[in-house]
Amino acid sequence: MAGGLIALVDDVTALAKIAAASLDDVAAGAARAGTKTLGVVIDDTAVTPQYIKGLGPQRELPIIWRITKGSLRNKLVFILPAVLLLSVVAPWSLPYLLIAGGSYLCFEGAHKIVERVIGNSTHTPAIHTQSEDSMVRQAVRTDFILSSEIMVIALNEVTDSTLWQKLAILIFVAFLITLFVYGVVAVIVKTDDVGLLLSTKKSRSFQILGTLLIKAMPCVLRILTVVGTAAMIWVGGHMLIVQLAEIGLDHPHHILQGAIDPVVARAGSFIGWVVETFSSAIVGFLWGAILVGLSSAYGKLHKNYALRDGN
Template sequence: MSGGLVALLDDISVLARMAAASVDDVSAAAGRASAKAAGVVVDDTAVTPQYVEGLDPKRELPIIKRITVGSLRNKLVFIIPAILLLNAFLPWALSPLLMIGGTYLCFEGAEKIWEKVSGHGPKTSVAADTGERRKVDEDKIVSSAVTTDFILSAEIMVISLKAVLDEGLGSSFWFLLAVLVVVAVVITLGVYGTVGLIVKMDDIGLHLTTSGSHAAQRLGRGLVKGMPKLLTTLSVVGVFAMLWVGGHIILVGLAEDPINWPPLYDAVHHLEVSVADATGALGGALGWLTNTVCSMILGAVVGAVVVAVMHVLPFGHGSKDAAAH
């Protein structure tokens, strides 16, 4: 009897160690996958604050909460099942799907630059009206944000899936599902938690300025003055992140099946290695920077072509809008 109990406990111990190892494997894979999607995550974080710009401060966090729920729903209900089905039955379609999303990111980045240079961008915030806040439709704000999030979330999840597969971290359905769920939850909470902190930072600063502590008051004034600069920096970083990530996705996708055209990727990779080998201790960082700049240039070229089609050429919808006015 005691021997059977000992054997049972030993079996339980083995199962517990296997479960712990599985959790460690999932966590490690999720961490690697999340790192691969870092560029899109930066873009997602940079884009979202604009949706609550100018709104009643009391409504900022409730709206961000609704966007967070919508983002989780996008990933868990729609995107993860779809890409797992594609991976099971049409694995070759993942790379073209990623390239389509990458092209969209390039377009978004190039369009923002074009609007800035041409002066065709929006002149006022979503909630601005003759200097006063007007009543806005929160449902429309949330719907617009969740729609944009869907595209970025799809990119994040496909990049994560490909990272796990390409690095040989695991390929079973349940393992991939577990990794993607972890990535979805961690990234969503991380992104929108950061966004919530960013949009409320000025309120925190204002509160600190009323503190009895001179140090707290200085910190509060610094936060109030610094937040506009931070938001401006985030918007610029977001644009370059879109061009970098979109361009890199296209660069890699051209070399993979089903397109399988590697000359451009090989040229960039050769340049990256050459810079890394020639710059000693800084080689790794400068090599990465070389690849990033090349990817950004490619993203800018692809984005400019799409912007020309959509806005500049006679058959683009931008020209139709101009004609209508």
């Protein structure tokens, strides 16, 4: 009896160790995946507050919560099953999806830079005249694209895991990133209200803090936008270089490594990472600028055809 009990305890201990190891694998995979999605996450955080403009303070958090639920539905109900199915039945398609995703990131980043340079920003949605339902739908549609990028990038970082580990990691990443993004958005959106409340207090210190908060938030949003744009271009360019090598077009990757290896040997890995990041950003911007040009040319051509047909 005692021997059987000891054996049972040993079995339970062994199972616990296996479970702990699996949890460690999931946590490690989630950490890798989360790091790679940084550019998209920052951009998502910077873009979302635009959809709250024009709302009364009492409606801001409910709308953010509705968008949060829509984002989770995008990731868990639509995107997660699709990417897992592709990883099983067509794993060869993942590099092509990442190339398409990287191209989209490069296009979006370059588009924002071009708009800033020529002073013609048409990308900010004019949502102040829309109903709340329309705002939420538009925000969730935009989130679907960014969420797709996040989930595909995350999946690519855990291709060596089992199917169940992939499922656990992607679910964890979906919840973690969604709650992080929209939690930060909620803080950003409500900071103005907190600052306004503090500025009305009798305490001079509270008034100064409230004024600083009110003045700081536009700067914070601008910084987020700049960092998000830069991160999108860098991540997109890096995805292109790496995934092109995966499908056999490894010339860009060889050129990049040829430039990085001597720098790492002389100046260390951190400087090498800086060079790699800068080089990936250049590649991302150049490719994105080409896509922006092609998109603009197609738009003008389509408009000319429409005008000609109308006449």
